[in-house]
Amino acid sequence: MTQRIEGIIPVMITPFNADGTIDMEGTARLVDWYIENGSDALFAVCQSSEMQFLSLEERVALARHVVEVADGRVPVIASGHVSDGLVQQAEELNAVAATGVDGLVLVTNRLDAGQKGGRAFLDDLDRLLGELPAEMPLGLYECPAPCRRLLSDDELTYCARSGRFGILKDVSCDLETVTRRVALTEGTPLAIVNANAAIAHAAMKVGARGFTGVFTNFHPDLYKWLLTKGAAHPELAEDLAIFLALAAMAEPMGYPKLAKHYHQRLGTFGHAGSRTVDVDIFEKFWALEPLLEHIETGTARFRARIAATA
Template sequence: MTATIQGIIPVMLTPFTEADAIDYSGLENLIEWYIANGADTLFAVAQSSEMQFLSLEERVALARFVVEKAAGRVPVIASGHVSESRDDQVTELISVAATGVDGLVLVTNRFDPKGQGGAVFMDNLRHLLDALPADLPLGLYECPAPFRRLLSDDELAFCADSGRFAILKDVSCDLATVKRRVALTRNSSLAVVNANAAIAFDAMRAGSAGFTGVFTNFHPDLYKWLLAHSSEHPALADDLSVYLALAAMAEPMGYPKLAKLYHQRLGTFSCARSRAVDFDIRERFWALDALLDKIMQGQENFRARIAATR
């Protein structure tokens, strides 16, 4: 394995035009924003990218574009693992692997789409491992859609022992589970990276190798500071961790369209269209713009406090 896949890993948005095509100009701006704001790796074609609502051709084109524009400055990983049948999964994953990504992320619920249990999971996992390029680092993603399928300790140990895996995007949302998984994978190449904002700081202190939650689309720089500098300024880190957890409570209010409204404000791209969220989130969630105001005010307050420590 050549790429180190850990740190602050934004789960990338996919901007669309009003005509419902991928907005590649806006996507290029977004890539630059992530990198300028502390991203260590980019996770393209994830649930935040609305991968379940993209055609295979769009998923492949999206991954290829991110690799091209990142231009080696940070590693790029991608999933696009949405199909049910083995043959379709092999086709989609080999197609994404061919785009030049530094890591290919496998979705755990796809190994057991009907909830039949561990034996089916392992049989399908082994089948895919045999079909995928042996030299390409792999990742695991406990994607919540269409359902969250957490790895058992035995399944995680198998993946760690295989030497094929570089990262687990942990969606257990449970600190005790993160700690146990960090211990299970300690002597392997597999990094456990938590995705839950409520436990982000505690998970980092417990050995999570970064953060890859949805609010990396709002303030990856603040998570980066927490990861890199919390031990130098513990009181500020504690305050920041509380703000980050509370800000992330806005996720149910129409994410990922919520994040697209935020990037409209920043000028990253002009259209907040989402295929996953096809309703007016301002109409459904009252005072949404006021909430975004407060999130942005909190960002600036903490950025000022951080700047004062330098």
């Protein structure tokens, strides 16, 4: 049976060189940073990776490189599932599967892309599953681009009971939905992993199996502590949950370029170029530099408070 993929799972950003090519050395340092900061798995070639703006060759090379650098220290899952037609989807997913990833993630809005409704999603899913390696663990991702396509309860139950799926990256951003989904998947290999920082702590309390939101690119270790130690320190956990939710409100200010500038500050890699965001985010979003400084300072202070509990 497929094993659950759970815990703190960063949605990886893709460093680029000044000439626009993928910075593989910077990517290697980023992988090490994620692992050193408590990540349980890595989600490569996702929306945060700008997968819609990468060629298939680049998506494959990026997934393979992350697998090689991770070197078995944590599982690596990847998507790169962006095409409209099922034939093209099978081609790109099989190419990513061949890189050695530990799990292959299907994007829900690519199935029933024509929005026919009814059984169209499940019909497309069954056709696609027939084209993928039977032994490959699978995941599901309610990617917001080009549109957010949430699973119905029936679709989720079908996937959970199939035994093929180990994770749903839940983008419902709704605690009631997360709670219901946890109950629907009980006793199956499918882990519900929330992606919304505002409900991260509450979702963990009701049984979500971790966190995989965009601010895993800033402080995955703080989410890890909240997941594994927060129950033993409820007052600190509540304070931390508030900080994490407020910090994540910076996401609309030019993410993923925002996270790349943050890693420039950390020295992870040297260039903050983005194919998704081509504007100067410091010009567009006033006082962004002080905001990043506050996030960095707040992160350091919570790390100190956590260290004092050990």
